[in-house]
Amino acid sequence: MAARDYGQYCGITQALELVGERWALLIVRDLLVGPRRYGELAAGLPRIPSNILAARLKQLQEGGVIRRAPRSRVIIYELTPYGRELEPVVLALGAWGFRSMGDPRDEQVITPDAMTMTLRTAFRPQVAATLPATAYAARVGTAELLVRVDGPTLDVTRGDGPADLSFAVGPDVRRLISGELAPDRAIATGVVEVLHGSGDLLERFASTFHLAA
Structure with a gap:
């Protein structure tokens, strides 16, 4: 074939x-x-x-x-x-490729499905299990996602909705997920814009979603 x-x-x-x-x-x-x-x-x-x-x-x-x-x-x-x-294969490839990602080129976009799979790749259920249930409304470029974490369970859907923390971020979300940029610095430098909720919850997000660069 x-x-x-x-x-x-x-x-x-x-x-x-x-x-x-x-x-x-x-x-x-x-x-x-x-x-x-x-x-x-x-x-x-x-x-x-x-x-x-x-x-x-x-x-x-x-x-x-x-x-x-x-x-x-x-x-x-x-x-x-x-x-x-193929899901574990795709997730493993995503984690492997993440390590060599540089800065995005101007013509590169982040699609909702691509970001969803990035979050699924970066999700750390063993960490999430120790944290309170949290809902995040994330606007990543033009992609709007509602990210619900309840213990070791992750649910990502398109669109907006009630959330504990709403934030906007561009392709530099990679720097937050990799730990290259601490959450407080991400907010202070304008990489992340908190739209609703406490900026402290971005620390929880960064703990829950992490990929080594």
Whole structure:
């Protein structure tokens, strides 16, 4: 099914032939957040050509990674149980790639699904279990997310809602999550703008979400 056949009999080779083509794993990343319509996938991957998106969706279906399903008179794409097994792989890749991320380029964007997966990658349930339940309304670039932490459970949804702390931040959120910038310095330097609630809760956020750079 892959456009490139590596000619080797190996599990890693098979995995790359299933999801190693350009854009394929990013489609999987977004579908790990939830089922998506074709247009939603295209919007979340603004640089993908429409013919490539269609081709990748077809290849991923043929490989048993995703499936098409009717829902409320529209077709949505969702991961199969086999495809969902990629979640720890995607999270591990995200953590690995985070370590070599530099400053963002001007043309780079943060999509809601990408930020959701970053938070899931950085989430430390063992730390969260020792802290009070907290809801954060995070505006990261143009992405608005409601982040609810209750013990070791994390729930991230799009949009706004009641929150203990509301804050806005740009791509420099990486510096906060990595620990490069302490929460109080992030606020003092304008990297993070507290919109509602106590800035002290940003300390709790930084403790709950951390990735080593």
